[in-house]
Amino acid sequence: MPASDTRLSAATSSHEFPMGFMWGSSTASYQIEGAAAEDGRTPSIWDVFSHTPGKVWNGDNGDVAADHYHLYRDDVRLMSDLGLSAYRFSVSWSRVQPTGRGPAVQRGLDFYRSLVDELLEHDIEPVVTLYHWDLPQELEDAGGWPQRDTAERFADYARLTAEALGDRVRLWTTLNEPWCSAFLGYGSGVHAPGRTEPAAALRAAHHLNLAHGLGATALRSVLPARAQLSITLNPHQVRPLTRSPEDRDAARRIDAVGNRIFTGPLIKGAYPQDLITDTERLTDWSFVRDGDLAAIRRHPLDVLGVNYYTPSVVSAATSTSGPRSDGHGNSEHSPWPAAESVAFHQPPGERTAMGWSVDPTGLYDLLMSFSRQFPGLPLMITENGAAYDDAPGPDGQVEDPERIAYLHAHLDAVLKAINNGADVLGYFLWSLMDNFEWAYGYSKRFGAVYIDYDTLTRTPKSSAHWYSGVARTGRLPEATAAPVLSAESEE
Numbered sequence: 001m002p003a004s005d006t007r008l009s010a011a012t013s014s015h016e017f018p019m020g021f022m023w024g025s026s027t028a029s030y031q032i033e034g035a036a037a038e039d040g041r042t043p044s045i046w047d048v049f050s051h052t053p054g055k056v057w058n059g060d061n062g063d064v065a066a067d068h069y070h071l072y073r074d075d076v077r078l079m080s081d082l083g084l085s086a087y088r089f090s091v092s093w094s095r096v097q098p099t100g101r102g103p104a105v106q107r108g109l110d111f112y113r114s115l116v117d118e119l120l121e122h123d124i125e126p127v128v129t130l131y132h133w134d135l136p137q138e139l140e141d142a143g144g145w146p147q148r149d150t151a152e153r154f155a156d157y158a159r160l161t162a163e164a165l166g167d168r169v170r171l172w173t174t175l176n177e178p179w180c181s182a183f184l185g186y187g188s189g190v191h192a193p194g195r196t197e198p199a200a201a202l203r204a205a206h207h208l209n210l211a212h213g214l215g216a217t218a219l220r221s222v223l224p225a226r227a228q229l230s231i232t233l234n235p236h237q238v239r240p241l242t243r244s245p246e247d248r249d250a251a252r253r254i255d256a257v258g259n260r261i262f263t264g265p266l267i268k269g270a271y272p273q274d275l276i277t278d279t280e281r282l283t284d285w286s287f288v289r290d291g292d293l294a295a296i297r298r299h300p301l302d303v304l305g306v307n308y309y310t311p312s313v314v315s316a317a318t319s320t321s322g323p324r325s326d327g328h329g330n331s332e333h334s335p336w337p338a339a340e341s342v343a344f345h346q347p348p349g350e351r352t353a354m355g356w357s358v359d360p361t362g363l364y365d366l367l368m369s370f371s372r373q374f375p376g377l378p379l380m381i382t383e384n385g386a387a388y389d390d391a392p393g394p395d396g397q398v399e400d401p402e403r404i405a406y407l408h409a410h411l412d413a414v415l416k417a418i419n420n421g422a423d424v425l426g427y428f429l430w431s432l433m434d435n436f437e438w439a440y441g442y443s444k445r446f447g448a449v450y451i452d453y454d455t456l457t458r459t460p461k462s463s464a465h466w467y468s469g470v471a472r473t474g475r476l477p478e479a480t481a482a483p484v485l486s487a488e489s490e491e
Helices: 043-051 070-080 106-121 137-141 148-165 179-185 198-222 243-270 273-278 292-294 361-375 401-420 463-473
Strands: 022-026 086-090 125-131 172-177 228-233 239-241 305-306 312-315 343-344 379-383 424-430 449-451 457-462
Touching: 022 125, 022 379, 043 137, 070 361, 086 424, 106 125, 106 148, 125 148, 125 424, 148 198, 172 179, 172 239, 172 305, 179 228, 179 243, 179 292, 198 243, 198 292, 228 243, 228 379, 239 243, 243 273, 243 292, 243 312, 305 361, 343 401, 361 379, 361 401, 401 424, 401 463
Parallel strands: 022 086, 022 424, 086 125, 125 172, 172 228, 228 305, 239 312, 305 379, 379 424
Antiparallel strands: 312 343, 449 457
16 A cells, blocks of 8 residues: 555654544434334435445344333433533434425424433533435335435425424534445445436435535524534545555546545535546536536635545455445445446454454544645544454453554544644534444444443443543543554545
């Protein structure tokens, strides 16, 4: 893997994070709430997808999940006990606006009103994500994200939610990981709604960008001036396997359809020309109408959310490339339109239960790269964490030293980036609790809190107590075997 020869010592000038650094955890509505048919909620695409045989491991679904809808007060007290200063949660669109159209259902909004009030009572800042993949099924029946109307419907939903919560919520995120919504939902089909249409996936990506822009305008129309707007991306930290021109071009292609398809219009006001050239056999991009690009970036981002788990190592296709191994599930269909031939490689070393390599250098490189590309735009780690095969011991406690090591290494990378000039405002652990892990069902555990799915008992793992210590003090403790971070790899 190409990298410069410069090395950064694991030791920093200070183990202290900046004053006011936000320490939180993240969740998503369909993954934890349950109460799938209560108080007026209608099915989302994930309700339908998870109830379709063969789509989700073991036939699991989110009907009950962690039952956060009924146990949210217990969960907020748990966050308070852990010393968290913020909680990032998503709103279920079909709970607030069943079918995705028309007036809000007050019973749905009341749940989020109560959750926000409970958080504030415990001095925990609520951070709202409006969309974390659970599109109302009736909007999908009308065409879903490949249809322009879905972006317009999102703006209506954003306004309704902001009218209800805007007086108490400061930080608003429009979309979580639109790459997954577009390319796993409509390209490879491993996520809801399970479609495998490359051209439709590209249309979906544009309409998600447009949804952000229209949604931001709707939010600004009702929120107080102090409110901050963000979007959360899952940028692919792409590294060419070798320095060959062919491998570099493979990395460029993945960067275009994995990253710049969003950062281009959102931050720079245009889609990159190489992306348009790469995909011209699939679409002529005529779905981008006059005024769309201006609408997408009409309201500049106050914060850019960054989700990071593992880097991507790619090369040009070879005769021995084998099945695609990009970490995004198994499918005969690629989530990389016009880059289907790019080969992904698993580097040697430790992996999580997801099969993802543990490499904090990717997070450091990503933060430094974004700091250079987008100067003046604050960053926030909105998801970072790892799945391991956690289980209670004889005493009922859950020891997860692998997760502690993962968190320590990645927080060390964040601290180094800050010390080298990156403007990082906070860190949100994924996830607060074990939950429905999409197509993996309940087979993967990302939580700092163990959920017994039979009894719904919550048990903080040893990583929760470790993270609590960091959150309370703002200080990263010494590690017995701290990792060494390389300087930034070539982009």
